[in-house]
Structure formats: C-alpha cells, structure tokens
Amino acid sequence: MSTVDQKEIDAITTWRNFWWDENGPVRPLHEYNPLRLQFIKDELINNGLKIQNPDLPLENIRIVDIGCGGGIFTETLARGGARVTGIDASEDLINVAKDHIKLNRNISEKVHYIHTTVEDFARKESENSTYDAVVASEVLEHVSDPQLFLKECVKMLKPGKSIFVTTINRTLISWLSTIIAAEYIFKAIPRGIHSWNKFITPHEVECILKDYGCETRSVRGAKLNPMKIKWSWSSTLSTFYLLHAIKQKETSM
Template sequence: MLQSDKELLDRNILPSEQKSFSPLAKDWWNKKNGPACVIHDMNDFRIKLIFDYLISTGVLKPWQRNQPDALQGLKILDLGCGGGILTEPLARLKAQMTGIDPNEDLIAVAKEHIEPQKDISDNVVYLTETIEEHCEKFSNYYDLVICSEVLDHVPDRKSILVAASKVLKNGGSIFVSTFNKTFWSWFLAIVCGEYILRVIPRGSHHYNMFISPQEVSDILKELNFKTKSLKGFLYNLITRKFYVHNWIGFSYALHAVKGKENLIE
C-alpha cells in the first residue's frame, strides 16, 4: 500500500528517499559498479571499527578479533540496513542480527539475497519498519546498534537516536557513521561524489541533512551515553579502500556507550 508524503514524514521517512532508493534495489548487490558499490567497499572498514569498539568496552577480548564465531551470543541491530550489505558478514561471525529498513524493496532484496545462504540465514531477521516502530517492541534488547550512513537520510535525526537508545541494553554501544556538516562534506560527497565522479547515485544526499559529530554527541549525552571514540575517515577511489584519518571535516565514525556506570575507563 502506497503511503502519502505526510504519512511517510509522520514515520520519520523522507518521501524523496523512498522514491530514489526503490528503483536501485534490484542492483544493490552489484559490488563492482552498482548503486551501493561504495557501501560494499566500506564493509571491511566498518567491521574493523566494530571490533575495535567492542574490544574497547570489554565485550570482546582482543584475541577474538580473528575468530570465525567472534560475535556469538551478541544481539546486533543494523538500523537502516538497506539490502543487508553489513548485516550478512556480521551474521557470518555468528551475531544474532536484526536488519530494519522502512523501504520494502530493499528489505525484499535483503531477504532474497540471504535466503539461499543456509549457514547464516537462521542468524538474521529482516523487518520492514522504522527504528521508532521497532523500539516499541524491543526495549533494552540489543548489545550493539549500528547507525551507519543513516542520519543523513532522515528528517528527524534526534528521533532516530532516541529510539536507538531505547532498544540498547545498559552498557550497550551505538556506532554512528555519517557525513559532517561542512563545506568539504558538501563538496566531496555531493559535488564530486554524485555529480563529477558519479560513484554515488545522484540525489542520494542533501547538505541540509548532514549533521556534525558535536550535535550527535550532545544528543547522545542527553540520553545518558558517553562518546568513547570519534574518528574521521576517507575513501581512496583508486584502491577502493576506506581508512581512518584524523580529519573529521568530511565523514566520521562515532562510538558511544549507554549507561555511564558501565563504562570501562
């Protein structure tokens, strides 16, 4: 059933996002030159950061980093999972994964892609819903919430973070990655990425949707989180690799932990 623009906005969904991403869904798993190829390239980088964060809070031991079942027993929410690009490799590491996205077409692709992979399909649940809807059913449930490349696609960023805090257990972590709100993020992501180099689908991002790490950190502080790590990262178009950089003027990765009393200093 098609929803009106007002109904979508009431669910914290930008109508233009639904309309622009649905036609791209069928080619979502084309790692070489599909519409999500840069997100595919980002996977190794994101997984490394996730291990860094979980080790820093004592959830994992350093020696577990290279274990095939390293995430066994952890409940992880991939918020805005799209077609499941990050959900699948984390499930392969034995995490109990839940992927949510309000886009029916992307969730359909995610389900279709994982269905024949019997070794991990039992570890994944995909749901077509927003985090605001999800938090009503799963309070204090997850060990980790991943909010990667999501905040720059929703009208109300604070609503996303409030709902994410509700589903996290006390002591749980949130991983946020997104674009900073600077001239350089506009120039590199939109002007270069979308219009000159065309490595990102045109119209995917809007500068007024970008958010600074300070604003994210301030919102999380209100929700009883403490920011533990803030790193910039860049993308090498030649090697197709992401890497950590001290400069946060373009993109950044932020890690925060819920419940100050549970922090390991």
C-alpha cells in the same frame, strides 16, 4: 512524529535491482564494510568483549541494524558471528535482503529482517530489549528528524550497551568531496542521493546522545577515494566518521 523521509526512501529503493551488484551504484557500501566491521569489533573489545573465536569475533553478540536496506552490512555482521535483526522502512529493500540471505545458508539462521520504522520497532522492543548494540550506518543523513531517530535507537538499549553511528559531517570539505566530487564528477555515488543540509556534525550527534544518557567513547574519521572507490581511515572528521557511544543510564524519553 516520524523519522521517515519518504522521498529519500523512494530514491534509495530505486537501486533495489543493483543492491548486490558489487560494481553497481551501491559499490561504496560494499567497499566500506571492512572499516565498519573493524570499528565495531575494536570498540566492543575496548568495552570488554572477550573474543573466543578469531574467525567469528562477534559470536553471540546481538545487534539491530537500523536502516539495513538490502542487507549489505547486516550480512557482514552475521559473517562476523553476530546475531542480527535488520530493519528498514523500505519494503522493497527488505524483500531484497530476505531473498539474498536465502543464498547464504551458513549465516541465514543468524539474520532476521523486518519491514518497519525505527519508532515502531523501538516501541515494541524497548521494554525487554536484549541487544548488545544498535548500528545505524549511513542512514542518519537520510532521516527526517535525526534527534528523534537517535532517541528511538537509544530506547532499544539497556545501560552498558553500545550504539554505533556512521554518517557524514556537515563541512565545506564534505560538500566538495561527497557531493561535488563523488556524485557529480566521478559518479562514484548516485547523483542527488545526499543533501548537504542533512549532514550532521559529530558534536551534534554527541550532544543528542548525551541528552539520552549516552557517553561517546570514540569517533574516527574515514575517507572515500572516489576515483578508485576505496576507503581508508582519515586523520580528520571532515567527511565520513564512525562514532561509538555507550548508554550510561535510563532517561525519561
């Protein structure tokens, strides 16, 4: 069994030459970074993280960034002080990430990239994992089997550690705003990159994580203005959302 949807990987890999163009097709991911980082920082603080250095709030936190692509969020986590392992099933995008981190010597020692799948990585890491958090940001809606994907993510965590998921809800509003408006009308997101039937509700994610011994602690909504390509927090979970859960116990997997 595999979580890899090769069609999705091939489609996303076509952006490899534009990954670090902040005004290019992946601009929404660059713009999403402040909200994603804030959510992770705030939730880790709520779970007992003591910040010693405000400039490096994630100092010495060990994170694995699943589906890291060309490293946009991986580098942001590292600039926040974290030690990050970024993995992706696209070899081309991992090469993009490796090339770009060489340009950032101040954080390059904090980042390690691996071309692999989540299931292969979990198989090697689950026994002796020391990760404080697993991050799966804007990837769950692109995998072939979200339940298996989340199961493999949880395997990498010891009880008391965190999993962060950011993805898209499956609602009429998300179809209208994310696909019709953002992809086809305003062209803020590359056309055809999302399939509405692969979106997943917060309740579904919570139930899957609960089956694998995790308790959801927080879910926050976010929204993208497709005209300005700007993100903000939302009072609803109707489109984009960020979820934090903590592993409570080991379960038979």
